[in-house]
Amino acid sequence: MKVLIIGSGGREHALVSKVAENSNVDVVYCAPGNGGTSRENKCTNINITKMDELLKFAITNKIDITIVGSEEWLVQGIVDKFNEKGLKILGPSEKAARLEGSKSYSKEFMKKYDIKTAAYEVFEDENKAVEYLKNCEYPIVIKADGLAAGKGVIICNDFTEASKSINDFMILDIFKGSGKKIVIEEFLEGVEASILSITDGKVIIPFVSSKDHKQIFDGGIGPNTGGMGAIAPNPYCTKQVLDEFYNNILTPTLKGIQEEKMDYRGIIFFGIMITKKGVYLLEYNVRFGDPETQAVLPLMKSDFIELVESxxxxxxxxxxxxWKQGYSCCLIASSKGYPGSYSTGFEISESGKLEGKLFLAGATGDNGIMRTNGGRVLGVTGFGGTLDKAREIAYADMKKINFSGMYYRTDIGK
Known part of the structure; x- marks a missing residue:
């Protein structure tokens, strides 16, 4: 069996590692991959970054299964293109991918199918949005409608912060078109949880819960990032919470997918908030999360490729x-200055054998030398019978890794 994985981050490294466990898989191609994927058993990186070239590669090389890592490809309709050629690919259609590709569309979907979510308003006019802010209760949440690499959500504590965010999104256009339309949403106080799931359009099977840590600094302060660490399972996801999630979020979501006649055979990721008033849906992602994937997939006992084929x-x-018993803790190491400007090209060194698993993200590999090539450079995932043990292993492993300007949070999983 030949498998193609599309993407270049830590999430894709985790996917490559999991796919390679299947004895029927002979080769895993990762396009374009990174310095970590190239080191994985059975994996070959291919330098292809255009949709028509990926399609041609899959046909020419008789790829059995393609797994898409990045949301951009899904929103652009890569699944539809592969399906038209009779190729097996995991992911939603372009129509279904709008659940992530447009925040306003997804909120309207939630409202239509009575999915528990925060109150909201949608704006395409800056002046009307600013006027609306004058009568809001704070804090308030402002979201870019389109894709923004996990950075398009701002929690604003007062009118000044909120009006500046609207100016950044709609006038300065910091998200290159994705923030021209915005959602202003009620702030929900509570604990976030991430629930990766898989669907064939008939059923949705939730994975082990996880908890992402978005902000750059300890204590959950500072600007949002693509994720600075994750733990699994999420200790706040009690049976009561999961039952409420299933009844008020997962079940009506499946109903909506079916009634809207979406072709959805892929990953659906629920970002939820656990509050005193119940469990609310914050957003959908239509692909694997990063770094949640690095925490969740290693805990899967079932064969991943068999699951994907199903x-x-x-x-x-x-x-x-x-699922395996126990916990995982993934720590992300980033470049100095991230999520703002940062330098790259620094050599990554390892001193001693790691007890957990290293997943590379923004890193290249040349002649055995790893160098930084992005904001979030790598992740290490520790495993243990308790969360404390998983954290202990992850932090011990992280101390064995070094590059100039390396930064990581010290409170992941606390």
Missing amino acids: AIDGKLGNFNVE
Whole structure:
């Protein structure tokens, strides 16, 4: 079996690692991959970054299954293109990918299907948005409508912050078009949880819960990032919370997918908020999360490729996903200055054998030498019978890794 994974981050490194565990998989191609994927068993990086070239590669090389890491490809309709050629690919259609591609569309979907979510308003006019802010309760949440690499959500504590964010999004256009339309949303106080799931359009199977840590600094302060660490399972996801999630969020979401006649055979990621007033849906992602994937996938006991095939073939109803006992803790190391401007090209060194698993993201590999090539450079995931043990292993491993300007949070999982 030949598998193609599209993307270049830590999430894709985790996918490559998991896919390679299947004994029927002979080769995993990662396009374009990174310095970590190239070191994985069975994996070959291919320098292809255009959709038509990826399609041609899959046809020419008789790829059995393609797994898409990045949301941009899904929103651009890569699944539709592959399906037209009879190729097996995990992911939603372009129509279904709007659940992530447009925040306003996803909020309207939630409202239509009575999915519990925060109150909101949508704006395309800056003046009307600013006027609306004058009568809001603070804090308030402002979201860019389109894709913004995980950075398009701002929590504003007062009118001054909120009006500046609107100016950044709509006038200065810091997200290059994605913030021209915005959602202003009620702020929900509570604990966030991430629930990766897989669907074939007939059923949705949730994975082990996880908890992402978005802000750059300890204590959850500072600007949002693409994620500075994750733990799994999320200790706040009690049976009561998960039951409420299933009844008020997952079940009506599946109903909506079916009634809207979406072709959805792929990953659906629920970002939820656990509050005193119940469990609310914050957003959908239509692909694997990063760094949640690096925490969740290693805990999967079931064969991942068999699960993916079941989803693509519409046979998930017969699949029972099994999980390992214990916890995982993933720490992200970033470049100095991230999520603002930063320098790259620094050599990454390892001193001693790691007890957990290293996943590279913004890093290249040449002649065995790893160098930084992005904002979030790498992640290390520790595993243990308790969360404390998983954290202990992850932090011990991180101390064995070094590059100039390396930064990581010290409170992941606390």
